[in-house]
Amino acid sequence: ETGVTQxxxxxxxxxxxxxxxxxxxxxxxxxxxxxxxxxxKPLELMFVYNFKEQTxxxxxxxRFSPECPNSSHLFLHLHTLQxxxxxxxxxxxxxxxxxxxxxxxxxxxxRLTVL
Amino acid sequence: QQQVKQSPQxxxxxxxxxxxxxxAYENTAFDYFPWYQQFPGKGPALLIAIRPDVSEKKEGxxxxxxxxxxxxxSLHIMDSQPGDSATxxxxxxxxxKIIFGKGTRLHILP
Numbered sequence: 001e002t003g004v005t006q007x008x009x010x011x012x013x014x015x016x017x018x019x020x021x022x023x024x025x026x027x028x029x030x031x032x033x034x035x036x037x038x039x040x041k042p043l044e045l046m047f048v049y050n051f052k053e054q055t056x057x058x059x060x061x062x063r064f065s066p067e068c069p070n071s072s073h074l075f076l077h078l079h080t081l082q083x084x085x086x087x088x089x090x091x092x093x094x095x096x097x098x099x100x101x102x103x104x105x106x107x108x109x110x111r112l113t114v115l
Numbered sequence: 116q117q118q119v120k121q122s123p124q125x126x127x128x129x130x131x132x133x134x135x136x137x138x139a140y141e142n143t144a145f146d147y148f149p150w151y152q153q154f155p156g157k158g159p160a161l162l163i164a165i166r167p168d169v170s171e172k173k174e175g176x177x178x179x180x181x182x183x184x185x186x187x188x189s190l191h192i193m194d195s196q197p198g199d200s201a202t203x204x205x206x207x208x209x210x211x212k213i214i215f216g217k218g219t220r221l222h223i224l225p
Binding site: 004041042043090092102103104105106107108109 | 147149151156157158159160161164202204206208213215217218
C-alpha cells in the first residue's frame with residue numbers, strides 16, 4: 001500500500017463542472033504538494049503546503065483551488081476548467097520542505113480529462 | 116530563474132548495456148541530487164540520491180556520479196534490464212526547493 005493515496009484515479013469532466021481531487025498521506029509528513037504532469041511540461045509544481053499553511057502558489061490559475069485541512073489531507077478543487085488542463089495531477093509529501101530533506105513521496109496520480 | 120537541463124530526452128539501450136543520463140544545474144546552493152524513476156501509470160519514486168560531499172554513490176546496478184565544479188551529475192545503470200524501462204527525472208534541490216528536469220524516457224531492448 002502506497003504511503004500517499006490519491007482519489008479518484010481517473011476523472012472526466014466538462015468545462016462547467018466542479019470536481020475535487022483528494023490526497024491523503026499516511027507517512028506523518030509535514031509538507032504536501034500538488035504537481036501537474038503533461039506531455040508538454042513533464043512536472044510542474046502547482047502548490048506547496050507546510051504544516052497546513054500554503055507556502056507556494058506557482059502562478060496557478062484561480063480555477064484550481066487547493067485546500068489543506070490538516071497535514072495528512074490535501075484537496076484540489078476544480079471548476080470551469082479548460083481542455084488544456086487535462087493532465088495527470090500528482091500529490092506528493094515530504095517530511096519537511098523538500099529542498100531541505102530531499103525526498104518526495106508521490107501518489108499514483110489522478111488522470112484528469114476535460115471535455 | 117533556476118534551470119535544470121536533463122539529457123538525453125529519450126534513450127534506447129540493449130539489454131545488458133549501460134544506460135547513462137545526465138543532468139546539469141545552475142544553482143550553486145543545491146545540496147541534494149536525486150534521481151526519480153517513474154513507470155507508466157505510477158507516480159515518480161526516489162531511485163538514488165547523492166549529497167555534494169561525495170563524488171560517487173553506488174546502489175546495486177545504479178550509480179550517481181557528481182561533478183560539483185561542472186554543476187553536473189549523472190545516472191549510470193549497469194547491466195540494463197527490460198524492467199528498467201521507465202522515465203527518469205533528475206531533481207536537484209536546496210533552500211526548500213526542488214527543480215525537476217524534463218525527464219528521460221529509457222527503453223531497454225530485450
